[in-house]
Amino acid sequence: MISEELMPALQGIVPAWIVTTSDDNVPNCTCISQVYPVDENHVALSNQFFSKTFRNLQSNPHAVVQVIHPADIGMWLLEIEHVRTESDGPLFDEMDMQLAAIASMSNMEDVFKLQSAYVFKVHSVTQLSEALHPAATL
Amino acid sequence: MSEPVFSTEIKQQMSENQRQIDQLNEQLSRKTDEIKIIQTISSEILNTLDLEVLFGNIMALMHEVFGFDYCMILLNEGSLLRVAASHGHDDQGLGITVPIGKGVIGTVAQRRKIMRMMGLRMRRRYVQKVTGTDTEALPTLEDADSQIAIPLQVKDKLVGVYVVESEKANAFNALDEEILTIVSNQVAAAIDNAAAYRELQLLAEANSRFVPREFLSLLQKESITETELNDQTEGKMTVLFSDIRDFTPLSESMTPAEAFAFVNDYLGTMAPIIREYGGFIDKYIGDAIMAIFPGSPQDAVAAGLKMEESLQHFNQHTATAGKPPIRIGIGIHTGQLVAGIIGFADRLEGTVIGDCVNTASRLEGATKDLPVSLLVSETVVEELGDAAEYAIDSLGEVEIKGKKEKLKVYGIAPRS
Numbered sequence A: 001m002i003s004e005e006l007m008p009a010l011q012g013i014v015p016a017w018i019v020t021t022s023d024d025n026v027p028n029c030t031c032i033s034q035v036y037p038v039d040e041n042h043v044a045l046s047n048q049f050f051s052k053t054f055r056n057l058q059s060n061p062h063a064v065v066q067v068i069h070p071a072d073i074g075m076w077l078l079e080i081e082h083v084r085t086e087s088d089g090p091l092f093d094e095m096d097m098q099l100a101a102i103a104s105m106s107n108m109e110d111v112f113k114l115q116s117a118y119v120f121k122v123h124s125v126t127q128l129s130e131a132l133h134p135a136a137t138l
Numbered sequence B: 001m002s003e004p005v006f007s008t009e010i011k012q013q014m015s016e017n018q019r020q021i022d023q024l025n026e027q028l029s030r031k032t033d034e035i036k037i038i039q040t041i042s043s044e045i046l047n048t049l050d051l052e053v054l055f056g057n058i059m060a061l062m063h064e065v066f067g068f069d070y071c072m073i074l075l076n077e078g079s080l081l082r083v084a085a086s087h088g089h090d091d092q093g094l095g096i097t098v099p100i101g102k103g104v105i106g107t108v109a110q111r112r113k114i115m116r117m118m119g120l121r122m123r124r125r126y127v128q129k130v131t132g133t134d135t136e137a138l139p140t141l142e143d144a145d146s147q148i149a150i151p152l153q154v155k156d157k158l159v160g161v162y163v164v165e166s167e168k169a170n171a172f173n174a175l176d177e178e179i180l181t182i183v184s185n186q187v188a189a190a191i192d193n194a195a196a197y198r199e200l201q202l203l204a205e206a207n208s209r210f211v212p213r214e215f216l217s218l219l220q221k222e223s224i225t226e227t228e229l230n231d232q233t234e235g236k237m238t239v240l241f242s243d244i245r246d247f248t249p250l251s252e253s254m255t256p257a258e259a260f261a262f263v264n265d266y267l268g269t270m271a272p273i274i275r276e277y278g279g280f281i282d283k284y285i286g287d288a289i290m291a292i293f294p295g296s297p298q299d300a301v302a303a304g305l306k307m308e309e310s311l312q313h314f315n316q317h318t319a320t321a322g323k324p325p326i327r328i329g330i331g332i333h334t335g336q337l338v339a340g341i342i343g344f345a346d347r348l349e350g351t352v353i354g355d356c357v358n359t360a361s362r363l364e365g366a367t368k369d370l371p372v373s374l375l376v377s378e379t380v381v382e383e384l385g386d387a388a389e390y391a392i393d394s395l396g397e398v399e400i401k402g403k404k405e406k407l408k409v410y411g412i413a414p415r416s
Helices: A004-010 A051-059 A090-106 A128-132 B008-045 B051-065 B103-111 B120-131 B174-210 B213-218 B247-252 B256-276 B297-319 B355-369 B378-383
Strands: A016-021 A027-032 A036-039 A042-047 A062-068 A075-086 A116-127 B070-076 B080-087 B097-099 B115-117 B146-154 B157-166 B232-244 B280-285 B288-293 B328-344 B347-353 B374-377 B390-398 B407-414
Touching: A004 A036, A004 A062, A016 A051, A027 A051, A036 A090, A042 A075, A042 A090, A051 A062, A075 A128, A090 A116, A090 B103, A090 B115, A090 B120, A116 A128, B008 B051, B008 B174, B051 B070, B051 B080, B051 B174, B070 B103, B070 B174, B080 B103, B080 B157, B097 B103, B103 B115, B103 B146, B103 B157, B115 B174, B146 B174, B157 B174, B213 B280, B232 B247, B232 B256, B232 B297, B232 B355, B256 B280, B256 B288, B256 B297, B280 B347, B288 B297, B288 B355, B297 B328, B297 B374, B297 B378, B297 B407, B328 B355, B328 B378, B355 B374, B355 B407, B374 B378, B378 B407
Parallel strands: B328 B374
Antiparallel strands: A016 A027, A016 A062, A036 A042, A042 A116, A062 A075, A075 A116, B070 B080, B070 B157, B080 B097, B115 B146, B146 B157, B232 B288, B232 B328, B280 B288, B328 B347, B374 B407, B390 B407
16 A cells, blocks of 8 residues: 555655544644654554644544655645554664654754654555546546 | 467466566565675675775775765764764764764664664754754764664674765665665674774784884794793893983982983983894883893994983983983993793783893993993903994903902993
8 A cells, every 4th residue: 555656755854744533523633744654554653742633543543644755745645543552662663763863963852752653554545636636537 | 270268367367477476586686686795795895904995995885886975984982983984075074973872873873773864854953943952963964864874783792883875855765774784784894803903903013012023023923912921032132221320319309290201201312222223122120221132232332322422412402401411321241141921920021031131230330430331341342343433442340249250341432
């Protein structure tokens, strides 16, 4: 599902957007620094301090993220579902390390701490243009 | 003959099989390439013990073979990393340090894991905006936007960090990371070997200042590591003793640090003369020098006369600093000596032993009561090849402490 073509959009080069909903169906949209690729069917988000998104995911695990390809600014929509939370292991370590590398440049390694890695199953990947004009792709 | 008829299913199966074969071939070809890379690297590129040459080879390899334009090698110095080599950067950045745990490079060193970081500029700006702080400058391209940093490890030891960077936001992919992972172990081992070799050379050099090479070659040893207690060699050699006259009252007018500096100044003037004339210094005893000349006694005499001459210059020099002139005494004697390793177990010393050493020392002492500063024994005079070069002045016989017979002594001066 996650193709080679999409990989550059998952490197944190251009910030991404995520939309979640609360238990009373109020949508929340926020900017995130990176959607991490995990494997062909999974991505991950770092849980640092944007708590509303993560509170929403407790009641509704479904979300949509928009990632942007750095080469052509092509926008892609991923329908995702929160399936597990990791606070150790290789994925957590890798994400934590990247965060520490950047944060330590500003002596902020104690502030920017990875609490956990939220792992999502990817249900669909669509280019925004296709999503807007579904008929055109038929 | 009719064409074989394949069902759609079989056709699909065949095409799927072909796809799998192609995929396997591709994987095989990648593996073959990897093996080639590893062979080339170990056989040619990393096969040197010269650290500078090695750095150059690694940089060329990364640039020419893998196409990485900007590279750096930082070596681990304990709590920080120091840039030891770089390629492609305008400002070489050599010597710049990165604390362990700071930035991409420091974090890679701390966690001992490779890191591929894209969109560096955006990420840094993000932290700056959120925290309201400036990010610290680190040795990197001014506008580096992609970096791969890989720890260089030999077993559990962190040798350093290898960094590849680019001003492009999305310059590296998983394959680049793989290539670096493949070569990093070999690069680390090669750097570690070369660094260890350099350390060994420095150590050998430092050692040779304590145990002279000439002494080791007398014992027919290449290195100090080959020496053992009781190693010895016997032969006819010349011993030269020199000492500053009345240094004790002179040193009392100086602070200990001044006296130390004065002695080192003096020895710095005299010691090179010994080597210049084919001798080596067996030991310093305070301001006294005990030197051995394995060749002709004439070498020792020539060195002694040169020392006297150099003393004049030394005195002129110290007079400008308001110090009184010094005088020295020199005694030279030739005879059978044993050079060897003495001591016990964990504290050994290379030295020469023999009656000849005592006699040379006594001759030096005897200059205190005689009108000359360079005194030699009759044996030396007899062995001087071309005595016409020198004015030799018989000064009669002197008693040598611990000797029954008196010793004929001679003063020597250059024939003017």
